[in-house]
């Protein structure tokens with residue numbers, strides 16, 4: 001009997017191990033079997049001062065380049081309300097949907113972001129802290145390095161047809177009294193419920209008074225979230241945004257619109273990698 005005998009080179013063994021490991025990693029990934037990937041980009045401030053650029057500040061040039069890439073890759077920027085209505089009415093999402101969001105509604109939204117949106121005819125979503133919009137609408141001194149938009153600026157942005165505004169709390173965007181909208185240890189659930197619902201209502205009223213509409217979504221300040229606050233927010237809004245960096249898969253079900261994941265677009269972040277990861 002002939003015995004088949006051959007030598008396996010060590011390099012082939014290594015390649016086989018790597019291939020097997022790759023298959024295991026792919027199989028344990030979170031890619032679901034259905035649902036449309038909807039990447040959500042999160043920006044904060046825009047500045048043209050190099051010393052300010054960092055985790056929460058990008059330059060206007062960077063932002064413009066990101067938007068060019070979003071469009072070149074065939075993505076369709078949409079409003080949060082459009083995403084909600086697609087889910088409510090069971091209508092199809094646009095080709096390669098993407099949401100571009102700006103937190104805290106810095107004055108730079110009006111000065112730098114709005115002209116870029118107009119130049120490329122791109123829609124974006126802005127989260128407003130009502131108390132800060134009230135403060136900077138009162139005539140107080142402002143500086144682009146730190147101030148927020150006034151209601152006049154917000155109205156002008158809204159009238160462009162390219163900007164939608166979301167609630168970022170009326171006056172709970174701080175870490176001194178509590179972590180964003182979370183309950184403090186000293187509060188009972190009932191006391192906390194009253195405080196949070198009062199704040200939600202105040203921002204709705206501020207939106208009604210200044211923009212003639214209610215905010216359709218809530219953006220958690222600092223992404224601070226737990227089940228207790230989630231239940232309260234979900235009873236007032238049909239859609240909310242967090243800060244976890246993961247893909248979203250929208251399945252035409254409104255329940256998938258709570259605590260949507262977002263990618264923080266820090267200075268010098270490669271947007272192509274972000275879009276690839278978000279559409280995995």
Ligand SMILES: [Zn+2]
Nearest residue numbers: 103104221222
């Ligand atoms: Zn914020």
